[in-house]
Amino acid sequence: MPPSTVTYVQKACAYITRTEGELLVFDGPEYEKKQVPKGTLDEDETPREALIREVREETGLEELDSIDYLTTDLWQRRERRWYVRHFFHAVVDEPRDEWVHTVTGEGEEVGNEYECSWIETPAQVQFALDLDDYLHLLRRQPLTAVPSPQSSQP
Numbered sequence: 108m109p110p111s112t113v114t115y116v117q118k119a120c121a122y123i124t125r126t127e128g129e130l131l132v133f134d135g136p137e138y139e140k141k142q143v144p145k146g147t148l149d150e151d152e153t154p155r156e157a158l159i160r161e162v163r164e165e166t167g168l169e170e171l172d173s174i175d176y177l178t179t180d181l182w183q184r185r186e187r188r189w190y191v192r193h194f195f196h197a198v199v200d201e202p203r204d205e206w207v208h209t210v211t212g213e214g215e216e217v218g219n220e221y222e223c224s225w226i227e228t229p230a231q232v233q234f235a236l237d238l239d240d241y242l243h244l245l246r247r248q249p250l251t252a253v254p255s256p257q258s259s260q261p
C-alpha cells in the first residue's frame with residue numbers, strides 16, 4: 108500500500124476595510140456564501156505579495172493604504188489536504204459601494220465575475236471556507252505589523 112501523502116497549500120487571505128469600518132466581501136460563482144479576497148501563493152512569492160496580487164486580481168483594487176499581518180493557521184478542507192492560511196488586514200480608500208469585477212491574472216478563475224460590496228456587520232453574514240475565523244482580530248488595537256522579509260514569519 109502506498110504511503111499516505113499530505114498536501115499543504117499556502118494561502119493569503121485579506122480582510123479589507125475602508126475608513127467607515129466596513130468589510131469588503133464578494134459573491135463569486137463557486138460558493139453561495141460570502142468570500143473575502145484570497146488565493147494560493149505562487150512559487151517564490153511571500154504571503155504579503157500574494158495578498159496584493161490576489162486583491163488586484165479578484166477586486167480590481169490597485170492601492171491599499173495599509174497592510175497589517177493578523178495571524179496564520181492550518182485549516183483542513185479535505186482529507187490529506189491542508190491550507191496554511193495567512194490572514195492580513197488592509198485598509199483602502201474606495202468610494203464605490205458595490206461593483207462587479209472580472210477576475211484577471213492566471214488560473215482557473217480568470218474571467219469569472221465577482222460582485223464586490225461592503226458590509227457593516229460581518230457577524231451576521233455566513234462566509235465560505237471559514238473565512239470569517241479571524242474577523243474578531245480586526246477589533247484589536249494596534250494591529251500586529253507585517254513581519255519583515257528577513258523574518259521566517261509571513
